[in-house]
Amino acid sequence: MLEAVVLINVKPGQLHTVAEALMEREGVHELYSVAGAYDMVAVLRTSRNERLEELVTGEIASLPGVERTTTLVAFRCLSRREANGTFTVGMEPVRT
Numbered sequence: 001m002l003e004a005v006v007l008i009n010v011k012p013g014q015l016h017t018v019a020e021a022l023m024e025r026e027g028v029h030e031l032y033s034v035a036g037a038y039d040m041v042a043v044l045r046t047s048r049n050e051r052l053e054e055l056v057t058g059e060i061a062s063l064p065g066v067e068r069t070t071t072l073v074a075f076r077c078l079s080r081r082e083a084n085g086t087f088t089v090g091m092e093p094v095r096t
Contacts, residue, residue, distance in 0.1 A: 001045055002052050003074040006060055008040040014065030015039060021063050027055045038070075 010018050015033065022028050022042055030043040042060065046052045052073075061069050 001047060002049065003077070004044045004052060004056065005072040005074065006042040006044060006056060007038040007070040007072070008042060008060070009067040009069070010039040011065050011067055018063055018065040021065075022060065025055060025059055027051060 008018070019031060019033070019040065022031055022040075027044050027046045028042050029045040032041040032043075033039070034041050044052060044055060046055065056069065056071050060066065
């Protein structure tokens with residue numbers, strides 16, 4: 001499975017519209033509204049390189065309301081989602 005993180009800048013007032021369009025796309029696994037230099041973060045999962053390329057360059061970047069994207073392709077997963085919804089960065093839980 002190929003994974004990528006797409007950092008997305010959205011035009012003012014378009015966040016909800018872009019979010020709805022992104023969640024309809026096959027391969028968009030998670031979508032976060034965030035604060036900081038980017039407006040949204042999409043986590044993509046696909047089984048083929050070609051689908052990842054189509055999704056990032058052909059579908060996400062060309063959505064009305066999307067100003068700019070930055071894509072980070074994952075080579076290896078070093079974090080694990082904990083039961084409470086937080087992430088660790090390759091660290092084992094502390095056992096007492």
